[in-house]
Amino acid sequence: MTLPERTVERLSEYRRSLLQCLEEGKTHIFSHELADLHHNTAVQVRRDIMFIGYTSMQRKGYDLRELVDVIGDILDSERGLNVAVIGIGNLGKAVTTYFVGKRSKLNIIATFDVDTTKIDRVISGVKCYPLSRLKEVVEAQQISIAILTVPADSAAEVTAQLVEADIKGLMNFTTVPLNVPPEIYLDEFDMITSLEKVAYFVKSPQN
Amino acid sequence: MTLPERTVERLSEYRRSLLQCLEEGKTHIFSHELADLHHNTAVQVRRDIMFIGYTSMQRKGYDLRELVDVIGDILDSERGLNVAVIGIGNLGKAVTTYFVGKRSKLNIIATFDVDTTKIDRVISGVKCYPLSRLKEVVEAQQISIAILTVPADSAAEVTAQLVEADIKGLMNFTTVPLNVPPEIYLDEFDMITSLEKVAYFVKSPQN
DNA sequence: AAAATATTGTTAATTAAATCACAGATTCAA
């Protein structure tokens, strides 16, 4: 049984709020409280939690610790997954910095670049390899996810190499739509599109 | 009449492909060709184009120039919109660099930061102001969209200032869910969520 | 201990988005 895509996204978000609440010393949370922390309704929260099969003590709200653990069982891999950032410019550094130090099942353990001044240095806490060693390093370090933050003009080329290196999932931050075989999970985030969408809805409000 | 959100996103993406085709000297494109450039079907392309009320010459495909112009009429504001980037760290720089130099109706004309070593300098081609002058500059320069790329712990605080400054649209790149009044259009992109989603679907493929 | 209240879990209804299916228009081939 696989969860709806949107539910997966929200669970990831819930988890961070829940951990936050735990740190603040809370032990339980109601669906409407969790909803209020996000842009969301109590029904949606309950529906999402129903999907993962967790049930609360009636009327006490959800046990924070238990719920965090159940979400972890769903989202995390037992042993964690290794991640590489391809292209360590401003965006690559930003993404890397977000993750290093966070205790997470996703470990950014390598970055790649063509810039020889970066190679073999530690950037944002992670070692940078030459792109020419991509396949070798991906295999040796069992990297299964790549984050693509290279310039647009090399995106297609690098993607071919990632496919060749047998990557399992790819997060594309370039503005180039990529073609990968269907067994590779691909998610794309396009800044230009996002911003043009904001502009459109600023111009033409919905209601 | 406002368009479906997904259609708006795709139109933004189509436009860039279409401009690319124009540069390559093409004059027309079939729906299935445009679909192939994205992760998309020909029907979806035709449906999207139907929404904006453009019709092609039957059997010749869509006229690239005309279609680009019609999409522009829908997505762009007549006079363009002014945009500010709040927080000019790695992520802020990456976003800014994406946009400057591109001929677009979205003009990044200011960045803001608290770091005094950045203030009054030109970073990624755009002048950096102190965050303390946010409201003043937003009003003076008629900035209507803000891109939020500050550290998580100052996100809520800065957002309150943006609301105060009467911003119209907000693109949130921090991992903190923001609360803004409903008249402000808010779009959020959460890197951690995106990556956790990729991890989930790598672990549990859909079919 | 009965009544009122608050909260969950879930079925049913609704809405939004994507896909199917096909008529109509144009071009191409013979």
Place this chain on the structure above:
DNA sequence: TTGAATCTGTGATTTAATTAACAATATTTT
């Protein structure tokens, strides 16, 4: 010039996601 082929535009259908509605259950109040 007829017939086959190709492509668009759109009504009808399906699928995915959200929201409404409410019974069941626990808690609090009186």
